[in-house]
Amino acid sequence: MEMTFLLDTNVISEVMKRQPDTAVLAWFHSLQEVVTSAICLEELVFGLRRRSAFKKEAWLRRMLADVGSVLPVTDTAAQWSGEKRELLQARGLTVHQADALIAACAWEHGLILATRNSGDFSGFGIPVLNPFEYGG
Template identity: 40%
Template sequence: MASPRRQSSHRPPGKDGHVVLVDTHIISELMRRNPDPKVMEWFGRTPSIAVSVVTVDEIVYELSRRAMQPLRQRFDEFLVNIQILDLDYRIARRAGELRGALAAHGIVRHPSDMHIAATAQVHALTLVTRNVREFENCGIPLLNPYGG
């Protein structure tokens, strides 16, 4: 896992463009023993990241399901150093609107992805993801640190 380098903050980030929202896949990549060099290069020049509580849920679920206690401890240590954004009424409502609008056009998206997209939208953050296709048409800026 990449070494922690951020101060703990569970407050919503400012809307100054210096904070990005990172999805589950990117956090998982950062936790690998040998993360992708492109992702590490991006991470090294990014001043501050945030994650949704949805990402925390998804990662803790996988680590618990696979009984990966050492990795879970590393993840908990990693979380201390990043901003964690809660779901609230505005995000839940926006996620429902996004899912509904996409479904009206025959596009089905997972509720968790729409909660993450809505979190990015409500907080005016760029979403960093490898799964750009899952978040297209959500009205949020996207960044793929893998370069694809």
Template identity: 35%
Template sequence: MIILDTNVVSEITKANLSPNVGEWFEQQDIESLYLCSPILMELSYGAEKVLLRDRSERFFEGLGYLMEHQFAGRILQFDQDSALLTGRIRARRERFGHQISVQDAMIAAVCLAHGATLATRNIKDFQGLDIRLVNPFEDGHA
């Protein structure tokens, strides 16, 4: 199970996506790829910004397609266990001087709660959290 971070979802919806991401995505079993509700929150935020700026609903339409078709049945929810893990992650990171955004802590918690790998460009934001990470943007996808 691989949860796609917002930056990966944004990339795979582009017409001119990164060759590395395109190759990585093609190699995956689509049924093993998931989204989670904090990712939907971030995508909705971006779509609303575009709507307010350009009066364009194109990103909301794309988000609807992702939820209803491409990832239907494969969206993990931020639940009670994830909420408790989020608090622990944030407190532990702060104690060691490593800040983490609430959104990233939520995503990390969902990954931990489900034993999922996180596909993200922002590897350093999630290091040290006992989450398997993959960067589809890099050669070799390390």
């Protein structure tokens, strides 16, 4: 059975670079399906618009249309996110709302989160993979 990954913003950004990390690119090309969250899409579009990178924006839209889907933040994910975020902050951990919502999307759909920032998601109890450490 093919594992499905939810790609974090930093993984998609890396793949979009002119000279992406070879490990990340090899891992990315091994995937059958690309899935991300609406939160990641917002972060990508915001970053691209700030840089007036219209070619990159067009590439992003093509990639998402051709090979992937964007998962919405549902009420179930939002509730899970709020509960987890409060529990983690009560333990003294700093948790950003965007990260909590991305983790919730992965949790709700039973996906593995692919991110460079594994530590940001360690307290959520979801499977995480760092493709920057991919060994082929």
